[in-house]
Amino acid sequence: MENQISRFLVFLSVFTLIIGLGYTYTGFRLIQGFGGQSWVSWLTWGLIFLFTLSIPVSYYISLTSDQERIQTVFSYLAFTGLGFFTILFSLVLLKDITTISLNGITSFFSPSSDADNGGLIQRRQFLNQVLSFSVLGLAGGLTGIGFYQAHKKLKVIEVDVLEKNLHSSLEGFKIVQISDIHIGPTIKKSFLEAVVKTVNELEPDLIAITGDLVDGPVSKLGRHITPLANLKSKYGTFFVTGNHEYYSGALSWIRELKGHGIQVLLNENRILQHGNASITLAGVTDLKAGSIIAEHKTDPHQAMRGGETTDYKILLAHQPNSVFESAEAGFDLQLSGHTHGGQYFPGNILIYLAQKFVAGLHRHKSTWIYVSRGTGYWGPPLRLGAPSEISVIQLKKNS
Structure with missing residues (x-):
C-alpha cells in the first residue's frame, strides 16, 4: 500500500x-x-x-x-x-x-x-x-x-467480424464490450446504471469489460460499481485488468468484482459451449501489470492453454499492443480499449505515436482486433472526434 x-x-x-x-x-x-x-x-x-x-x-x-x-x-x-x-x-x-x-x-x-x-x-x-x-x-x-x-447519450457501435471458416453455430454470436469507464472523480454510480441499462437492452451472449473500470480505491468507489451485478447475458460478464486498476489497488478490486458475480480473467480462459461450437474466451492482465505485481505479468500464451482446439478463440486484453503476442498465441479475435481514440484534441493526433491500432476493427496477421474508444473518459470530461461507445461485436460468416 x-x-x-x-x-x-x-x-x-x-x-x-x-x-x-x-x-x-x-x-x-x-x-x-x-x-x-x-x-x-x-x-x-x-x-x-x-x-x-x-x-x-x-x-x-x-x-x-x-x-x-x-x-x-x-x-x-x-x-x-x-x-x-x-x-x-x-x-x-x-x-x-x-x-x-x-x-x-x-x-x-x-x-x-x-x-x-x-x-x-x-x-x-x-x-x-x-x-x-x-x-x-x-x-x-x-x-x-x-x-x-x-455527457450526451452513449453511442452504440455495431461491428461485424467476418470469418470465412466460422462454425455455423457461431453465426450472430454477440459480445457487448464496455471499456475505460474510469469511475472516479467525475464519473459515478448513476453513469454506470445508464450503461448497464443499455447493455442489457442489447441482449448479449456475453459481456466483456476490457479494463480501466476505476480510478481510485475500493474504500472510496466500491459502492459506485454495484450496478455491474445487474448485467445480464447468456454466459455472464468477464473482466480483464487495465493499467488504472493497478494504480488503484488491483487485488482489492479483483475481490470486489468477483463479489458482484464478475468473472475476472488473469492470464486464463473459460471454454464456452454455444450450440455445437466451442469458444475459448481468454483474458490477460495489462501490459504494465508485471511491473507492479510480478505474478500478474501479462501472458497470452498462458491464457490460451487448454483452449487450443476450440472452434473460435477470443482474447480480452486492455491494451491493443497485446495483439502482437496474441496473434502468435493463435487467437482469432482480440477486444481492447485503453486508447480512448485519443479522447480529444490534440490527443487524437498524438495517440498514433504510441499505438498502431487506435480505434475500430483492424487485422493483424490472422487475428482481428477491435479497439473501443472507451465508454467513459479519463481526466478532462471532454470528447472531441472520439465519441464514447458501447460496442456490439457480432461474429458473421464471410460468404
Whole structure:
C-alpha cells in the first residue's frame, strides 16, 4: 500500500510540474499577444496558478473528503480547466510555429528596408493580437463542445467480424464490450446504471469489460460499481485488468468484482459451449501489470492453454499492443480499449505515436482486433472526434 501511495505521489508531482510548465508557456505567449497590460498579466498568472494547483488539490479532496458532492464539483472544475488549457496550449504552440514559419518565409522573400520596419512590426503585433484572441476563443468553444459530447447519450457501435471458416453455430454470436469507464472523480454510480441499462437492452451472449473500470480505491468507489451485478447475458460478464486498476489497488478490486458475480480473467480462459461450437474466451492482465505485481505479468500464451482446439478463440486484453503476442498465441479475435481514440484534441493526433491500432476493427496477421474508444473518459470530461461507445461485436460468416 505504501509503495502504491509513493508511486501515486511521484506521478502526481511530475504531472503537476509538466502541466505547470505548459500553463506557464501558454500564459507567457498570450500575455505578449494581448499587449502585455499589467491587469491582463496579473489575471492570467493568477488563473494559471489556481488551475495548476487545482489538480493535486482535487486528488487530495477525493482521497480525504467524505463530502462527495463537493469533491465531484471541485473535480469537474479542475479537470475541465485541464482540458481547456491542454487545448489552448496546443493551439498557442501551433500559432507560434505557424507565425515563426511565415515570418521567416516573408523575410526571406520580401526583405524590408529600415523605413518599412516600423510598419511591419505594427502589422505583426496586430496579427499576433488577433490570433491570440482567436485561439483563446477557439479553445473555449472546443472545450464546450467536448464537454457536451462527453455527457450526451452513449453511442452504440455495431461491428461485424467476418470469418470465412466460422462454425455455423457461431453465426450472430454477440459480445457487448464496455471499456475505460474510469469511475472516479467525475464519473459515478448513476453513469454506470445508464450503461448497464443499455447493455442489457442489447441482449448479449456475453459481456466483456476490457479494463480501466476505476480510478481510485475500493474504500472510496466500491459502492459506485454495484450496478455491474445487474448485467445480464447468456454466459455472464468477464473482466480483464487495465493499467488504472493497478494504480488503484488491483487485488482489492479483483475481490470486489468477483463479489458482484464478475468473472475476472488473469492470464486464463473459460471454454464456452454455444450450440455445437466451442469458444475459448481468454483474458490477460495489462501490459504494465508485471511491473507492479510480478505474478500478474501479462501472458497470452498462458491464457490460451487448454483452449487450443476450440472452434473460435477470443482474447480480452486492455491494451491493443497485446495483439502482437496474441496473434502468435493463435487467437482469432482480440477486444481492447485503453486508447480512448485519443479522447480529444490534440490527443487524437498524438495517440498514433504510441499505438498502431487506435480505434475500430483492424487485422493483424490472422487475428482481428477491435479497439473501443472507451465508454467513459479519463481526466478532462471532454470528447472531441472520439465519441464514447458501447460496442456490439457480432461474429458473421464471410460468404
